[in-house]
Amino acid sequence: MVFLHSMVIPDAALVMNALQRFYGIGPNVAARICARLTIHRTARLGELSQKQLTSVQQELSKLTIENDLHKSVVQNIQRLKDMGNYRGKRHAMGLPVRGQQTQTQVKTAERLNRVERGRSMRYQKQI
Numbered sequence: 001m002v003f004l005h006s007m008v009i010p011d012a013a014l015v016m017n018a019l020q021r022f023y024g025i026g027p028n029v030a031a032r033i034c035a036r037l038t039i040h041r042t043a044r045l046g047e048l049s050q051k052q053l054t055s056v057q058q059e060l061s062k063l064t065i066e067n068d069l070h071k072s073v074v075q076n077i078q079r080l081k082d083m084g085n086y087r088g089k090r091h092a093m094g095l096p097v098r099g100q101q102t103q104t105q106v107k108t109a110e111r112l113n114r115v116e117r118g119r120s121m122r123y124q125k126q127i
Contacts (some may be wrong), residue, residue, distance in 0.1 A: 005060040011046030024065040
């Protein structure tokens with residue numbers, strides 16, 4: 001087991017997949033990190049030396065990931081709501097934000113757009 005940036009990851013995991021477990025790191029960013037540190041894409045965490053692990057740790061500390069990224073996303077959505085922006089209103093009502101159909105896809109949007117809301121705004125209007 002390897003301890004990377006407050007997460008315990010098995011030794012048998014590929015470095016690319018281990019990096020993608022962090023919120024905010026996708027395949028492209030993971031590939032860039034591996035290329036910058038000259039780590040092969042099929043290398044496993046257990047095969048890395050301690051020096052390579054510390055360099056991966058340093059690269060992760062430079063990025064905005066996990067809780068910091070969650071906080072910034074929530075703050076951006078709250079900023080849109082406070083401005084009274086169209087996108088902020090759509091977020092608050094739990095409706096599609098980026099121009100999707102509402103006739104058939106509202107259920108999915110309501111499920112995905114839940115941010116710090118107890119009950120959906122649609123139900124609060126009925127009360």
